Amino acid sequence: MDFEPSDEPVALKILIAGGFGVGKTTLVGAISEIRPLRTEEVLSDRGIGIDDVEGVEGKTTTTVAMDFGRITIREGLVVYLFGTPGQERFWFMWDELSYGALGAVVLADTRRLTDCFPSIDYFEQRGTPFIVAVNCFDGADRYDVEEVRSALDLDPDVPVLMCDVRRRASAKTVLVTLVEHSLKVLTANQS
């Protein structure tokens, strides 16, 4: 069932991805109204036998809080930000998160650039529109956008920008850049 966009509410989903400690939670907090949201994660093999998981149909999960924020554009038009789980053992969650997503922000830290490779690979393969936002940490060497683009081997049409996710204005620019990119991808696919 599809709703008519003019009359019915629209809820859009933006993913915030990137390695552990890269500033995903800070970005969500800088720009949106943070809401509590708990989800399940698969227990690692190590947890089995310690946590009592008997009788739950072989699905071994525990609950964790996830980054979840809400930006109300107007009544009936709300953008939801979801932080993707930072560890590879949570890949299964990415599929459900990324389904129908408007796009993704891949946050990068130039001190650990390789941390964002899995996210970039994932969104490239799924065809989810994404941008790379380089969070400029204090004390990190500054690189220019083209150096980062080349280090990450990005397609020329993928936007790359520098940001400071602690600043609301900067977080805003990141999201605007993403939605503009998603719009470009959408109109390119339509024509």
Place this chain on the structure above:
Amino acid sequence: MTRWMDEEAGPVVRPYALVGGRTRSSGDTLDLVALVVATGDAPRGDFVPGPEQERILSMVGTATPVADVASELDLPLGVVRVLLGDLQDHGLISIGRASASERILKEVINGLRAL
């Protein structure tokens, strides 16, 4: 009970006890931003909504995303999916999805700039 319990104590009833230990239902594949709305119909068969499901029904008089339902109830998404799946199976809610049009995206861009 509230006198000696606070949030730190954790839930009194383990979440999956609310759904009979089930982790699977027709609500499994519900998208986080799929919109849930009450149909206002009587339940099919002899289904009686539980207290959490009654809370959901009172919340979704207007279309509400799955993630907001889970957040409001303060229950894990997996549990909420099972609760929603049951409500949907018994005709008490319908679940839809809005697609993003060019017009909507332009509105979002302008809205974000104006924040």
